[in-house]
Amino acid sequence: xxVWSLQDELAAFVAERDWAQFHSPENLAKSxxxxxxxxxECFQWSAEADVERVREELADVLTYCMLLAQRIGADPxxxxxxxxxxxxxxxxxxxxxxRSAKYDAL
Amino acid sequence: xxVWSLQDELAAFVAERDWAQFHSPENLAKSxxxxxxxxxECFQWSAEADVERVREELADVLTYCMLLAQRIGADPxxxxxxxxxxxxxxxxxxxxxxRSAKYDAL
Amino acid sequence: xxVWSLQDELAAFVAERDWAQFHSPENLAKSxxxxxxxxxECFQWSAEADVERVREELADVLTYCMLLAQRIGADPxxxxxxxxxxxxxxxxxxxxxxRSAKYDAL
Amino acid sequence: xxVWSLQDELAAFVAERDWAQFHSPENLAKSxxxxxxxxxECFQWSAEADVERVREELADVLTYCMLLAQRIGADPxxxxxxxxxxxxxxxxxxxxxxRSAKYDAL
Numbered sequence: 001x002x003v004w005s006l007q008d009e010l011a012a013f014v015a016e017r018d019w020a021q022f023h024s025p026e027n028l029a030k031s032x033x034x035x036x037x038x039x040x041e042c043f044q045w046s047a048e049a050d051v052e053r054v055r056e057e058l059a060d061v062l063t064y065c066m067l068l069a070q071r072i073g074a075d076p077x078x079x080x081x082x083x084x085x086x087x088x089x090x091x092x093x094x095x096x097x098x099r100s101a102k103y104d105a106l
Numbered sequence: 107x108x109v110w111s112l113q114d115e116l117a118a119f120v121a122e123r124d125w126a127q128f129h130s131p132e133n134l135a136k137s138x139x140x141x142x143x144x145x146x147e148c149f150q151w152s153a154e155a156d157v158e159r160v161r162e163e164l165a166d167v168l169t170y171c172m173l174l175a176q177r178i179g180a181d182p183x184x185x186x187x188x189x190x191x192x193x194x195x196x197x198x199x200x201x202x203x204x205r206s207a208k209y210d211a212l
Numbered sequence: 213x214x215v216w217s218l219q220d221e222l223a224a225f226v227a228e229r230d231w232a233q234f235h236s237p238e239n240l241a242k243s244x245x246x247x248x249x250x251x252x253e254c255f256q257w258s259a260e261a262d263v264e265r266v267r268e269e270l271a272d273v274l275t276y277c278m279l280l281a282q283r284i285g286a287d288p289x290x291x292x293x294x295x296x297x298x299x300x301x302x303x304x305x306x307x308x309x310x311r312s313a314k315y316d317a318l
Numbered sequence: 319x320x321v322w323s324l325q326d327e328l329a330a331f332v333a334e335r336d337w338a339q340f341h342s343p344e345n346l347a348k349s350x351x352x353x354x355x356x357x358x359e360c361f362q363w364s365a366e367a368d369v370e371r372v373r374e375e376l377a378d379v380l381t382y383c384m385l386l387a388q389r390i391g392a393d394p395x396x397x398x399x400x401x402x403x404x405x406x407x408x409x410x411x412x413x414x415x416x417r418s419a420k421y422d423a424l
Contacts, residue, residue, distance in 0.1 A: 143246045
């Protein structure tokens, strides 16, 4: 039995539908922003939201993020780790502990 | 040697800085939308973008997505797979092949 | 003395810089989303925000909205009034009073 | 006959429905981002969009912008003019003519 990776599953889903033609990096970036708006809509009038709806909208944002990563040849986990290393430098524990201020205001 | 999972690394990064207090689902959803705007800015005036910048901004969106997944107890890969199953139903291959129309217009 | 309308001032600002070439409706829609993200950033970690910063970011969103209205030949005030008439129908006072529910859940 | 200003019409619309309670600056900023996402959706897969739909979605963004302006006591036209004065300084005609580069890259 072959277990498909999520990236392979997404690639097959797109290929079957011949949708790669629509998935330029620009269109995928627009799609991420659109879906991020729908996720935010779960919290439009209240900090409380329906968890099931949040899961679905978050899944939509993540799906387009993974498609964009694939399109630009990036590994999602790796770019998150790389960015985390940068963020660790910008927000040293001793300066940022318990504070939400931006690094240039620390 | 212990290899940390990305989720564990992110959790440690947040814990060290005592930032969980700021990471309500609502604030994380706002953060995803904010970072999605910065990603989109790479494509503001052109379909061409600096790949390095796209990687960094995509990493920021992904980071907040993973933090939100963690916060609501969802597995990022699993919710993407679950949503993919729904999307497969909404967009059958024979109807959606080569078309970017929304499912209710197919 | 001639008092310029705001729309005329914006048009002159763009013409002087020869920027109309960048202002396709699509690019302006992206710009509105980008600036909306920056406005949201004022409220990223708290409901309280610096009013001066909110004014500036709101001004950026409004500027691109006006440029898009101009580009598609729409009068900003008129389209808001037209949409208000539709919204009044969807949200009758007796059903929607004191409730934030969406019209299809009223 | 009394002609109502648009701001008065919007205020009356909100008052009749007792919706001011939901219209915190933060909620309005979220609403602007959500509607900006819907506007962007008109251009998700193509630079061409249905003009009627664009008008409606733009109207939604503008409506929340006006409500936020009202809420923070700002005059929409005035803040756009104020910001335009700042932008004129940042983008002098001779440096920015025909270029879409950001001011810090001019």
